[in-house]
Amino acid sequence: MKRVLIVEDEEDIRDFIVINLKRAGFEVLEAESGEEALAIIQNEKNLDIMLLDIMLPGIDGYKVLKKTRENNSSIGIIMLTAKSQEIDKVTGLSYGADDYIVKPFSPMELIARIDAILRRINNENNIENKKILTSGIFKLDLETRRFFKEDKEIELTQTEFLLIELFLKNEGKVLSRNEIIDSVWGSDYFGDIKVVDVNMRRVRQKVENDSSSSEYINTVRGFGYKWGKDK
Ligand code: CA
Numbered sequence: 667m668k669r670v671l672i673v674e675d676e677e678d679i680r681d682f683i684v685i686n687l688k689r690a691g692f693e694v695l696e697a698e699s700g701e702e703a704l705a706i707i708q709n710e711k712n713l714d715i716m717l718l719d720i721m722l723p724g725i726d727g728y729k730v731l732k733k734t735r736e737n738n739s740s741i742g743i744i745m746l747t748a749k750s751q752e753i754d755k756v757t758g759l760s761y762g763a764d765d766y767i768v769k770p771f772s773p774m775e776l777i778a779r780i781d782a783i784l785r786r787i788n789n790e791n792n793i794e795n796k797k798i799l800t801s802g803i804f805k806l807d808l809e810t811r812r813f814f815k816e817d818k819e820i821e822l823t824q825t826e827f828l829l830i831e832l833f834l835k836n837e838g839k840v841l842s843r844n845e846i847i848d849s850v851w852g853s854d855y856f857g858d859i860k861v862v863d864v865n866m867r868r869v870r871q872k873v874e875n876d877s878s879s880s881e882y883i884n885t886v887r888g889f890g891y892k893w894g895k896d897k
Contacts, residue, residue, distance in 0.1 A: 668784060669712060671695045673703040673730060674719040674746065679769070683717065686773035692780075700725030707734055707741075711817065714787070715742045715780055718763070728761060735762040742783035744776075799834040801894060804873070804882075806834055820872050825850060829869055833883070833893035842890040866891055 670692045674680040680696060687694050695710065697703035700722045707713065716734065720727035731743060745766040759766070764783050767776060799806040805814045806827075813820045813830060822830060828850040832841065843862045847855055866885075871877040884892045 667691065667693045668714045668780075669693045669695065669710070670715045670717065670780065671697065671703065671706055671710070671713050672717045673697045673700065673722065673727070674717070675699060675722050676719075679719075679746075682773075683776065686776070687780075690773075690777050699723060700727065700730040703730050704733055707738065713741050714784060715744065717744050717746055717776075719746045721748070728757065731761045731763055740787065742780070742787055744779055744783065799831065801834050801837050802882075804830075804834070806830055815873060822872070823868075825865055826869050826872070829865060830873075833891070837894045838892065840886050840890055840892040846890060862890075 668691075670687055672680055672683050672687075672694060674683065674696075675698050677698070680698065684694050684696060695706055695713070697706055701724055703716070703718070704725070707716070718727045718730055722730070727745060731745070734741065734743065739762075743763045743765075745763045746769060747766050748769055764786075765779055767779055797807065797809050799808065803816045807813075808831065811827060813822050813827070829846070832846065832849050843859050846862050847853075847859060851857070851861070866883065870880070870883050873882050875881060882893060886892055
């Protein structure tokens with residue numbers, strides 16, 4: 667579920683947005699001040715979109731925008747502006763906002779803007795040489811070599827890392843033991859093929875909710891293994 671943070675001091679507008687986004691299937695977080703927004707951004711790592719009002723008491727929307735962009739380039743940010751703030755749109759975009767929307771707006775228009783940004787972010791992630799592989803609640807970062815199940819990090823050995831990488835790149839595909847050996851241990855490996863099973867058992871203990879279940883990793887008897895549902 668995509669997560670949206672709404673930063674808006676006017677309760678009526680905030681409630682209106684919250685209701686409509688929830689109805690559209692988003693998880694929604696709320697902040698009524700810039701200070702509150704920055705605190706949420708620090709603590710919540712998996713925010714997809716921020717809807718950011720410019721005129722806020724205390725820290726205004728621009729400052730929240732600048733602060734957020736200092737260490738988060740991935741969150742999509744849509745500025746909420748009043749009609750009288752024409753000039754501010756330009757400022758917002760130059761500070762790193764992805765889009766702006768002028769109040770009052772319809773829920774449909776807002777959701778269309780959000781979807782457009784989510785699509786763009788998704789495309790960038792796919793095209794940007796696949797530094798992060800994902801599958802449902804799992805995320806494998808190929809640069810930092812870290813693996814996460816939801817937000818919980820799972821420690822992997824080198825071999826386990828290569829196995830997970832192979833499976834996430836071949837989601838839904840049955841891989842034979844020989845294919846796994848070639849890809850993870852190298853085609854010059856002449857040891858016992860059972861090494862695959864031993865390691866797969868360990869991987870399964872780490873990824874499955876219950877080590878005897880096969881929610882994520884399926885054994886295909888006499889052949890090999892498969893990550894995820896059929897393709
Ligand atoms: Ca306001």
